[in-house]
Amino acid sequence: MTTAVPRSLRESEVRQDVREFLASEPVRAELERLSLLPPGEEPGHSEIFQLLGERGWLAVNWPREYGGLGLRAVDAATVAEELALAGVPDVAHVLSVDIVGLFLLMAGTQEQKARHLPPLARGESIATVLYSEPGVGSDLGSLRTTADREGNGWRITGRKIYSQKSQFASHGLCAARTTDEHGTGISLFMIDMMAPGVRVSPIWNATEERFDDVSLDVWVAHQDVIGPVHAGFDVLNTVLALERTGIDYQGRVRRWFDAIRDMAQRTGLAEDEKLRGRIAALDTKIRAGRLMAYEAVAAIDAEAVDPVASARSKWFNTELAAEVVELGLDVGGLMSAVTRWDGEPAWRETLESMYRESPNLTLSAGTSEVMLKVIAALGLGLEG
Incomplete structure (x- = not known):
C-alpha cells in the first residue's frame, strides 16, 4: 500500500515520517539481519528497499506515474540523508534511483521510462552503471568499449571495471563509443545483464562490498539507446552534476x-x-x-x-x-x-x-x- 504524501508537506514532516519508518520493527529486523551477514557477503535486494518502495520513498521526486511522489529534490535528499544516518546500505539505491533512474528521466523515451522506472521505484530490481574501463579511470572521453551497428541494433564489445552491484543487477547503463572522435561520439545503452555475452566477475577489494569486472560482447536493440546517438557525453556531464x-x-x-x-x-x-x-x-x-x-x-x-x-x-x-x-x-x-x-x-x-x-x-x-x-x-x- 502506497502512502500518499502531499506536495505541500514540509521537509521536517518528511524527515519525521522517514525516521519513524526507519525505527519500525521490520526495518530494525532487516538491519540486524544485514549486520549478521558473514564476511564476503553483501546486501542485494534488501527488504528495506521494497518497504521504501511501497511508500514511494525510494524515488520521492519522480513523477507518480513512475512510482514516485512528485515531490522536490530536497525531499529526496532528506530521505537519502536519513537512510545514510540510519546505516541502511545505500549503494543499490544510489545506483538504481539517483543515477540510472535520473538518466532515464532526463533522456529516456516514454516507453523506456514506463518499462524501467517503476520496478526501480518499487525496489524490485537493481540497475548498475558501466562506465569505468581499464586504463581510463575518470576520463570518460577516452572510453574504448565500442558499439557498432548490427542489424536493427548495436553490438557492444569491451570491458568495464569497478562497477558495483552488477552481480545483482537486472540492467546496466553502459557508455560506449559510437564514433572514433575523442571526447565525443559516446552513446548510452541499457543492457540486459542476464543477456548472453555479459559476463560478471568479482574484483575483491578492501571494502565491505565487491567491485565487478564486466566483459561485454552483447547485442542491444536500437530502442535501448538512451538519448540521442553520439550525444551521451553531454548527457553524462549534465547528470553527473546532479548526482x-x-x-x-x-x-x-x-x-x-x-x-x-x-x-x-x-x-x-x-x-x-x-x-x-x-x-x-x-x-x-x-x-x-x-x-x-x-x-x-x-x-x-x-x-x-x-x-x-x-x-x-x-x-x-x-x-x-x-x-x-x-x-x-x-x-x-x-x-x-x-x-x-x-x-x-x-x-x-x-x-x-x-x-x-x-x-x-x-x-x-x-x-x-x-x-x-x-x-x-x-x-x-x-x-x-
Whole structure:
C-alpha cells in the first residue's frame, strides 16, 4: 500500500515520517539481519528497499506515474540523508534511483521510462552503471568499449571495471563509443545483464562490498539507446552534476562521526581538552559540508544546476571522511583493529571498516582530483 504524501508537506514532516519508518520493527529486523551477514557477503535486494518502495520513498521526486511522489529534490535528499544516518546500505539505491533512474528521466523515451522506472521505484530490481574501463579511470572521453551497428541494433564489445552491484543487477547503463572522435561520439545503452555475452566477475577489494569486472560482447536493440546517438557525453556531464550533491556521503560521514564521538564520551576521552576541541572543530566542518550539500540540492529544485557547487560539496564531504577516520583511530586505540571477522560490531560499523571504506568515497562519482579540476575550470576560470 502506497502512502500518499502531499506536495505541500514540509521537509521536517518528511524527515519525521522517514525516521519513524526507519525505527519500525521490520526495518530494525532487516538491519540486524544485514549486520549478521558473514564476511564476503553483501546486501542485494534488501527488504528495506521494497518497504521504501511501497511508500514511494525510494524515488520521492519522480513523477507518480513512475512510482514516485512528485515531490522536490530536497525531499529526496532528506530521505537519502536519513537512510545514510540510519546505516541502511545505500549503494543499490544510489545506483538504481539517483543515477540510472535520473538518466532515464532526463533522456529516456516514454516507453523506456514506463518499462524501467517503476520496478526501480518499487525496489524490485537493481540497475548498475558501466562506465569505468581499464586504463581510463575518470576520463570518460577516452572510453574504448565500442558499439557498432548490427542489424536493427548495436553490438557492444569491451570491458568495464569497478562497477558495483552488477552481480545483482537486472540492467546496466553502459557508455560506449559510437564514433572514433575523442571526447565525443559516446552513446548510452541499457543492457540486459542476464543477456548472453555479459559476463560478471568479482574484483575483491578492501571494502565491505565487491567491485565487478564486466566483459561485454552483447547485442542491444536500437530502442535501448538512451538519448540521442553520439550525444551521451553531454548527457553524462549534465547528470553527473546532479548526482554529486554529496548528500549520501555527508550522511555516512556524519554517522561515522557520531559513533566515534559517542565512543569518546563513553570512555571519558572526551574530557581531554585537546580532543574535545578537535571534536568540536570537526563537527563544525561536517555541519558546513551538510550546508554545501543542500545548497547543491536547492539549485536542482530551482532548475539552476551548478556543477561547481556540486563538485565542491562532493569534494569537501568525501575528503572529510579521512579526518573522521583519523579521529576514530585515535579514540579507538586497539579497538580500531577489531573487524567483523572477530564477531564484534555490526556491518560497516567497526572503526576498521570505516578506515577501509573512506578512500572509496573520494573515488566514486568522480575522484577528488576531478572535482578540483571542475572547481578550478568552471568556478575560477583557470585553464590547464
